[in-house]
Amino acid sequence: MKISLTVNGTQNTANVEPRILLVDFIRDTLNLTGTKLGCDTGQCGTCVIQVNGKPVKSCSMLAVQVDGCDVKTIEGVSQHGQLNTLQQSLWEKHGLQCGFCTPGMIMTLLDFLQHNEDPSEDEIRSCLEGHLCRCTGYHSVVRAVRDAVVKARQTQSADLLVGSAD
Ligand code: FES
Ligand code: FES
Structure with a gap:
């Protein structure tokens, strides 16, 4: 399936398998490996990102669910290499x-x-x-x-x- 989303202020379009988890899409397709995969079962919180301004556990969502969304990962928090x-x-x-x-x-x-x-x-x-x-x-x-x-x-x-x- 084709999805379009904004990630850390940049527009992205990608073809994804309907079953791919959001955390895997972020880490493996977008190469944003600051988001970590810990338990893979929604318990540890290492995979939390923001979708439309709200924190979500990205191991508990599918990539296709963020089609049209505004996604922010840890890579989008610092400003010009300066920590917030x-x-x-x-x-x-x-x-x-x-x-x-x-x-x-x-x-x-x-x-x-x-x-x-x-x-x-x-x-x-x-x-x-x-x-x-x-x-x-x-x-x-x-x-x-x-x-x-x-x-x-x-x-x-x-x-x-x-x-x-x-
Ligand atoms: S990897 Fe543990 S809650 Fe997502
Ligand atoms: S798991 Fe090592 S700092 Fe939290």
Whole structure:
């Protein structure tokens, strides 16, 4: 089947098998390997991307379902090679260890922070419930998110948390 979609601001057209998973399409066809495949069963959250601005588990969707959609992956978050505020805080506050779970967490958190500009630690933990980190780095992730929130507020630039390819 032929599908057309926007990925990180760029228009794409591709022929896909109706059964191919969205995560496989992104990684194997589009070569956007920042999106990770962990459990393949909708449990770990490593495969989260945004479709039409909402986080989705790309292992739980078919590629044909994003025909006509606006898709954003972790590759679309930094701007001209510069980390956005959340990415920078994760880096500075040791919010990533092996980093395998990090892209999925970021794609979920960016949407979360759009709707909650000053989340508590409990709210951040609740937001990340669908994400499993095998390195058990949750404490530092929560610290990093709080750090990003403070930085965004100090610079009065809420859009610093959004990323570039909107
Ligand atoms: S790979 Fe999609 S939720 Fe684990
Ligand atoms: S940082 Fe290694 S799985 Fe989360």
